[in-house]
């Protein structure tokens with residue numbers, strides 16, 4: 345019963361098969377191989393846009409380098425109070441941008457609203473000494489497992505663009521959000537005003553495959569150089585490409601996310617039926633029930649792995665826990681967890 349994180353899962357078999365399939369002979373290094381070119385074309389087809397694609401080793405690397413590509417002196421990056429770039433990336437954005445400041449905007453259930461963003465931007469008038477709003481970073485799906493609709497993304501990017509801000513999406517769980525919305529990748533990104541995306545695949549069935557996807561090259565600079573200097577340019581890039589090849593083949597990535605989301609839904613419905621309240625609506629692959637301490641102890645004794653998440657809510661005898669499902673979550677584990685949580 346592994347619900348600690350989706351990155352505890354292994355890699356899916358088609359992804360591993362693709363790595364083995366492409367492990368023949370030699371290929372030019374540093375992203376100049378034909379497979380990387382083919383996979384880049386695949387990204388263009390998927391996004392219906394002439395994107396450039398830069399693989400990185402980690403989501404943190406993609407996020408921080410995307411921000412480095414638009415950094416300006418005294419720059420501000422506006423994001424949610426729960427954003428991974430703000431809370432969990434060891435100051436990577438601040439480091440790679442030479443000190444751009446992260447500004448948390450009022451956040452409800454992992455998301456920010458266009459109105460709150462506009463109010464926050466208004467605190468930094470042109471020419472003020474407080475800093476220059478440079479970028480907006482939205483996490484899709486959010487760290488609370490909630491999802492912005494394309495219309496919400498468009499409203500947010502619209503507010504950001506009134507001040508010329510670059511609009512970034514942290515898509516560590518891009519596929520989970522996409523499957524929930526049932527829209528196209530284009531609708532969720534550039535059609536809604538996103539300039540650059542951190543496209544995550546590691547959590548959804550790859551071993552190590554993340555990428556910066558650039559929709560609007562006029563808004564970011566020097567990404568090729570920045571990535572290489574940061575040590576994120578793979579010499580054997582073809583193996584990252586191979587993972588994406590297996591990931592996209594026949595819509596595999598959407599099937600993987602579909603399973604993870606379905607397991608989260610099943611888990612949430614079971615827990616709700618057992619009388620446990622949920623801190624957030626379940627829209628992607630994360631569930632945040634408020635559990636009493638005896639239930640937590642029972643689940644842990646049965647071998648369940650999960651994190652307590654008090655920031656999602658707590659009272660004297662209950663605390664929120666975070667349960668993350670993945671492409672590999674067995675239905676039987678969900679049912680067993682629910683049964684034990686039911687008392």
Ligand SMILES: Cc1ncc(COP(=O)(O)O)c(C=O)c1O
Pocket residue numbers: 401402403404405428429483486487514516517546
């Ligand atoms: C929302 C979000 N963004 C980015 C990341 C960063 O991924 P990585 O661990 O590959 O740096 C994570 C990882 O947990 C995440 O949850």
